[in-house]
Amino acid sequence: MTTIKKRVAIIGAGIAGLSCAQELEAHGFAVTLFDKSKGVGGRMSHRYFGDWEADHGAQYFTARDSLFQSEVARWVEAEVAKPWSGRIVSLNHGNAIDKPSDATRYVGIPAMTSPAKHLARNLNVLTQDTVVDLHRINDLWKITTKEHGQIAGAFEYLVLAIPSVQAERIIGKYSANLKAICQEVVMLPCWTLLAYLKEPLNLPFDGAFVEGSVFSWLARDNSKPNRPVYETWVAQASHAWSKAHVDQTQFEIEPILIKAFQELTGVEPDLHQSHLWRYAKLEEANAREFALDASIAVGLCGDWLKNSTVEGAWLSGYRLAEQLKQIALATME
Numbered sequence: 001m002t003t004i005k006k007r008v009a010i011i012g013a014g015i016a017g018l019s020c021a022q023e024l025e026a027h028g029f030a031v032t033l034f035d036k037s038k039g040v041g042g043r044m045s046h047r048y049f050g051d052w053e054a055d056h057g058a059q060y061f062t063a064r065d066s067l068f069q070s071e072v073a074r075w076v077e078a079e080v081a082k083p084w085s086g087r088i089v090s091l092n093h094g095n096a097i098d099k100p101s102d103a104t105r106y107v108g109i110p111a112m113t114s115p116a117k118h119l120a121r122n123l124n125v126l127t128q129d130t131v132v133d134l135h136r137i138n139d140l141w142k143i144t145t146k147e148h149g150q151i152a153g154a155f156e157y158l159v160l161a162i163p164s165v166q167a168e169r170i171i172g173k174y175s176a177n178l179k180a181i182c183q184e185v186v187m188l189p190c191w192t193l194l195a196y197l198k199e200p201l202n203l204p205f206d207g208a209f210v211e212g213s214v215f216s217w218l219a220r221d222n223s224k225p226n227r228p229v230y231e232t233w234v235a236q237a238s239h240a241w242s243k244a245h246v247d248q249t250q251f252e253i254e255p256i257l258i259k260a261f262q263e264l265t266g267v268e269p270d271l272h273q274s275h276l277w278r279y280a281k282l283e284e285a286n287a288r289e290f291a292l293d294a295s296i297a298v299g300l301c302g303d304w305l306k307n308s309t310v311e312g313a314w315l316s317g318y319r320l321a322e323q324l325k326q327i328a329l330a331t332m333e
């Protein structure tokens with residue numbers, strides 16, 4: 001293998017940033033990842049609450065592209081992902097009709113964050129480091145984070161693996177082209193309710209695509225493999241409803257979500273949490289896959305450059321890494 005020895009800073013340790021990092025490291029780049037959260041995985045997220053826990057971002061993933069199928073096979077082999085055989089239905093005013101998928105529905109085990117943690121295990125990831133500013137000095141990138149100020153070290157390449165709005169804020173002033181690409185897309189919000197119950201709910205399904213409700217998705221999280229037995233339901237409001245209520249507070253929204261949950265299931269949660277995903281999903285799929293401004297050695301990847309799935313995000317990161325490898329090889333003396 002050719003040794004490249006280029007330093008790359010990747011902002012965002014969601015599945016796109018990690019996939020990009022893994023492929024670059026495997027080809028001799030020295031990668032440092034920065035993430036503002038306590039852990040990795042981004043929207044492949046899992047929340048703990050006393051004895052309860054739930055995936056409160058991505059619910060499951062499928063693998064249709066052969067590259068991603070091979071990756072998921074490695075995750076299954078490493079015991080960080082497994083098929084979810086729960087009964088999934090379409091639910092319309094109490095009427096449940098089976099909704100089979102043409103592809104296996106996988107989940108991370110024991111949590112949706114597990115594949116991301118697996119990818120990160122041999123990578124240099126700096127968590128709780130929110131990148132707030134970038135500096136281009138002598139063709140190198142320097143990084144400033146909210147928590148630690150300017151970071152020691154400089155990077156030949158920079159990758160932004162964060163949602164479009166956040167990417168635009170920090171790279172916009174350096175590249176009109178990348179700024180315009182960020183502005184092309186619309187990311188939609190999603191209000192989410194996590195409902196914790198002391199007794200199992202007597203419903204004849206484990207996941208439902210819902211119509212005629214505030215919610216568009218409802219799932220029994222403890223029906224997923226390797227989960228605790230405590231009854232936990234995740235209810236996600238539709239993007240249209242979430243968009244219409246994006247500026248309201250949790251205090252205002254929670255009673256509405258709880259009422260909608262009760263209408264669907266017949267019970268009120270014993271305990272609950274809610275969360276607004278401000279940039280949950282892309283409005284329309286994007287054919288770009290990734291974006292690059294080679295003149296300043298900056299790449300963008302993430303679900304918003306392909307489609308808002310775990311598979312789309314992973315592929316976007318991988319494709320950007322492939323392109324950066326080509327550029328680095330071409331510039332080697």
Ligand SMILES: Cc1cc2nc3c(=O)[nH]c(=O)nc-3n(C[C@H](O)[C@H](O)[C@H](O)COP(=O)(O)OP(=O)(O)OC[C@H]3O[C@@H](n4cnc5c(N)ncnc54)[C@H](O)[C@@H]3O)c2cc1C
Pocket residue numbers: 011012013014015016017034035036037040041042043044056057058059060061062129130131132161162163166190192236277279280281301302303304307308309310311313
């Ligand atoms: C509610 C919801 C339900 C979903 N359901 C599904 C599903 O069922 N199936 C499916 O396949 N997909 C689903 N998705 C979509 C899927 O989760 C995403 O497409 C995918 O996880 C996006 O990965 P990413 O790496 O592109 O971005 P992210 O996961 O958003 O990663 C970006 C990372 O960047 C970090 N970050 C942002 N700004 C900064 C900064 N300035 N400095 C440092 N770090 C920063 C964030 O902390 C985050 O970790 C769902 C998403 C949501 C929100």
